[in-house]
Amino acid sequence: MNGARHPMPARDPAERIKSFEEVALGYSREIAREEAARCLNCKNAPCIKGCPVGVRIPDFIAKVKADDLDAAAEILHADNNLPAICGRVCPQEKQCEGMCVRAKAGGAVAIGALERYVADIALGKQYAKNETSRISDRSETSQDVKNADSSGKIIKVAAIGSGPASLSCAADLARQGVWVTVYEALHKAGGVLMYGIPEFRLPKDIVFKEIEQLKALGVSIVANVVIGKTLFIDELLEENDAVFIGSGAGLPSFLGVEGENLSGVYSANEYLTRVNLMGAYRSGAVTPVLRGKKVVVVGAGNVAMDSARTARRLGAEVRLVYRRSRAEMPAREEEIAHAEEEGVIFDLLVNPVKIMGDENGFVSGIRLQKMRLGEPDASGRRSPVPIEGSEYDIEADEVIVALGTTPNPLIKNSMPSLEVGRKGVIVVDGEGRTSVPRVYAGGDAATGAATVILAMGAGKRAAKAILEDLKVR
Amino acid sequence: MSGDIKNYAILSKRRLAANVCEFKIYAPLVAKHCKAGQFLILRVSEDGERVPFTICDYSREEGSICVLVQEVGYTTAMMSRLSEGDALQDVVGPLGNPTDLSKYKHICLVGGGIGSAVIYPQAKQLIKDGKAADIIVGARNKSLLMYEEEFKACAKGAYFVTDDGSNGNKGTVVDMLSRLIADGNEYDCVFAVGPLGMMKAVSKFTEPYGIPTVVSMNSLMVDGTGMCGCCRLTVGGKIKYACVDGPEFDGHAVDFDEAMSRSRMYKGQEEEHLCRLRGEI
Numbered sequence: 001m002n003g004a005r006h007p008m009p010a011r012d013p014a015e016r017i018k019s020f021e022e023v024a025l026g027y028s029r030e031i032a033r034e035e036a037a038r039c040l041n042c043k044n045a046p047c048i049k050g051c052p053v054g055v056r057i058p059d060f061i062a063k064v065k066a067d068d069l070d071a072a073a074e075i076l077h078a079d080n081n082l083p084a085i086c087g088r089v090c091p092q093e094k095q096c097e098g099m100c101v102r103a104k105a106g107g108a109v110a111i112g113a114l115e116r117y118v119a120d121i122a123l124g125k126q127y128a129k130n131e132t133s134r135i136s137d138r139s140e141t142s143q144d145v146k147n148a149d150s151s152g153k154i155i156k157v158a159a160i161g162s163g164p165a166s167l168s169c170a171a172d173l174a175r176q177g178v179w180v181t182v183y184e185a186l187h188k189a190g191g192v193l194m195y196g197i198p199e200f201r202l203p204k205d206i207v208f209k210e211i212e213q214l215k216a217l218g219v220s221i222v223a224n225v226v227i228g229k230t231l232f233i234d235e236l237l238e239e240n241d242a243v244f245i246g247s248g249a250g251l252p253s254f255l256g257v258e259g260e261n262l263s264g265v266y267s268a269n270e271y272l273t274r275v276n277l278m279g280a281y282r283s284g285a286v287t288p289v290l291r292g293k294k295v296v297v298v299g300a301g302n303v304a305m306d307s308a309r310t311a312r313r314l315g316a317e318v319r320l321v322y323r324r325s326r327a328e329m330p331a332r333e334e335e336i337a338h339a340e341e342e343g344v345i346f347d348l349l350v351n352p353v354k355i356m357g358d359e360n361g362f363v364s365g366i367r368l369q370k371m372r373l374g375e376p377d378a379s380g381r382r383s384p385v386p387i388e389g390s391e392y393d394i395e396a397d398e399v400i401v402a403l404g405t406t407p408n409p410l411i412k413n414s415m416p417s418l419e420v421g422r423k424g425v426i427v428v429d430g431e432g433r434t435s436v437p438r439v440y441a442g443g444d445a446a447t448g449a450a451t452v453i454l455a456m457g458a459g460k461r462a463a464k465a466i467l468e469d470l471k472v473r
Numbered sequence: 474m475s476g477d478i479k480n481y482a483i484l485s486k487r488r489l490a491a492n493v494c495e496f497k498i499y500a501p502l503v504a505k506h507c508k509a510g511q512f513l514i515l516r517v518s519e520d521g522e523r524v525p526f527t528i529c530d531y532s533r534e535e536g537s538i539c540v541l542v543q544e545v546g547y548t549t550a551m552m553s554r555l556s557e558g559d560a561l562q563d564v565v566g567p568l569g570n571p572t573d574l575s576k577y578k579h580i581c582l583v584g585g586g587i588g589s590a591v592i593y594p595q596a597k598q599l600i601k602d603g604k605a606a607d608i609i610v611g612a613r614n615k616s617l618l619m620y621e622e623e624f625k626a627c628a629k630g631a632y633f634v635t636d637d638g639s640n641g642n643k644g645t646v647v648d649m650l651s652r653l654i655a656d657g658n659e660y661d662c663v664f665a666v667g668p669l670g671m672m673k674a675v676s677k678f679t680e681p682y683g684i685p686t687v688v689s690m691n692s693l694m695v696d697g698t699g700m701c702g703c704c705r706l707t708v709g710g711k712i713k714y715a716c717v718d719g720p721e722f723d724g725h726a727v728d729f730d731e732a733m734s735r736s737r738m739y740k741g742q743e744e745e746h747l748c749r750l751r752g753e754i
């Protein structure tokens with residue numbers, strides 16, 4: 001009953017770097033029940049306070065303990081629209097598990113692993129059910145959207161982007177009978193869940209099935225539409241009662257050093273999109289990706305870890321360079337551990353100052369400058385200070401820059417009345433209302449680059465505000 | 474309204490030159506707002522790559538757009554195997570910014586090879602605006618020249634040159650431009666679209682004359698919305714994205730050598746694919 005936290009079973013590092021199959025294998029029924037039994041069912045439930053969407057964690061865990069997985073799934077779904085995804089990608093150690101009182105008694109209860117366990121089983125069941133009674137996917141012309149108007153009473157909302165913010169917003173609205181159309185710029189729905197997070201961390205089949213669940217709720221997904229280019233928000237407002245902007249933080253940041261446009265320098269966005277969305281890791285894939293032998297990844301967030309681990313799987317020796325120390329790395333603890341296990345070399349307290357190229361314009365090396373930690377900066381982390389004269393060169397034939405992203409300016413540029421703040425982040429109130437009536441926003445588009453779960457929380461709040469403002473219910 | 478037509482269906486296909494076909498595609502959402510100078514991204518099949526093409530014509534009534542496809546790589550080879558009645562997997566657009574030549578009066582349009590696809594809608598627009606342009610079109614040989622009749626119909630003067638002289642007018646587009654300027658033509662803008670080397674040569678030529686020169690950059694792209702940074706280039710010492718900042722830039726400020734180098738990034742992998750397509754490996 002007491003005992004230590006059950007580690008997440010994982011594929012062997014030597015094996016897993018040869019494939020893109022999921023690393024974390026998930027709990028068995030026995031382990032799940034044993035782990036669930038470790039929950040003390042605290043009256044004040046500090047874990048719930050750590051959850052951005054307020055999942056009733058002790059309640060669902062109690063149902064796992066009682067082996068009533070349908071009830072457990074129902075509790076999860078009441079607050080979390082994408083639990084199979086969150087169980088895999090949430091930074092639990094900074095959220096629910098970070099608040100768990102068992103942290104000092106054998107380790108925090110593995111809430112994320114239990115969430116995944118419950119959600120995967122529920123997803124399998126629901127998906128099988130929906131297969132037989134599938135609501136047909138509407139096609140992609142504006143006429144279809146108009147046809148839906150015939151009943152007159154339907155409340156309609158358009159969501160821009162099909163990542164976690166929009167999907168979560170859409171699900172909450174659809175459950176209240178709102179007709180939601182989600183517009184996606186790429187050819188596949190899912191946003192960062194599809195193009196950003198690799199298969200070995202979040203299988204695309206899971207994302208696909210979660211999206212199918214939304215379609216079963218009546219949400220329509222229209223691919224290949226760039227809002228601000230193909231259609232404009234003003235047009236969406238003519239056809240809909242409200243518009244939710246969940247377009248994410250698309251624009252990659254670069255280093256701003258010499259040699260950054262050499263062939264072989266990628267933004268993490270491009271590298272991961274080529275591999276994940278376009279399937280460039282498969283042999284015979286049409287979309288190419290360079291397969292460097294010595295890859296340098298710049299940055300230490302989840303996206304940097306994803307890039308480094310992807311490059312390992314494509315056969316490279318990978319060095320991850322970061323200008324601060326291990327303690328300041330923003331990635332999830334599990335991702336850092338997995339990257340290390342897979343042989344990613346961490347070069348800490350160094351910063352790239354130049355990328356060198358060969359006579360054909362391809363990357364041949366990178367110049368690094370050593371750093372030391374100074375005073376804490378605005379983020380509370382100790383800021384790196386360059387050490388003069390400490391530069392040194394290392395060999396590299398590919399550089400992947402994972403330094404974060406800022407919101408895509410396409411929407412802002414096409415709608416000048418939409419107020420934006422620093423770095424182009426859309427200004428919203430606490431409930432997601434923008435400066436334009438009937439237009440709401442949430443997720444990275446309104447916060448700058450953050451996490452899947454924060455985007456989902458913002459989507460939920462905006463859905464609530466939309467329902468209140470439109471007086472649905 | 475043609476509700477029965479499948480999205481992205483090929484409405485017609487017409488051969489314009491030895492290795493160039495014009496495809497008219499049903500894509501009403503793209504046709505709805507597109508303007509001259511913008512592009513689209515398409516995929517030929519479910520596992521296909523995303524490739525940008527300039528929109529060379531459109532009909533809002535018909536819900537159609539036209540692209541010119543020159544067989545140069547795997548995707549364009551796959552596409553050239555399609556015909557009327559087939560459909561593409563995906564089409565998204567319009568992307569990029571429309572061309573704006575409104576502040577110029579005496580314009581010379583220069584098209585090299587497939588670049589004619591970009592200057593043709595401009596030529597039509599300019600004649601509508603009452604400022605018909607001189608047009609220079611260049612190609613390697615006569616069989617690769619296209620739109621000759623169309624250009625003649627909408628130009629002040631239309632000049633066709635070939636590298637090998639097979640059309641009776643040997644020379645490059647720069648030779649022709651040089652001759653026109655020597656003959657006393659005064660241009661306040663040169664709009665050049667074609668292979669990188671040709672745009673570089675035109676820009677280099679016009680720089681000493683101080684003639685503003687606009688070029689259209691055909692970088693490699695993935696998403697085409699500013700998300701990946703694949704299409705970045707250096708313009709005036711700053712990083713710009715062809716997809717959201719362009720595709721048109723000041724030819725005198727573009728780092729063409731870097732752009733040429735980046736355009737060769739996947740040459741090896743592309744060759745392998747073409748060989749596979751031809752059944753050679």
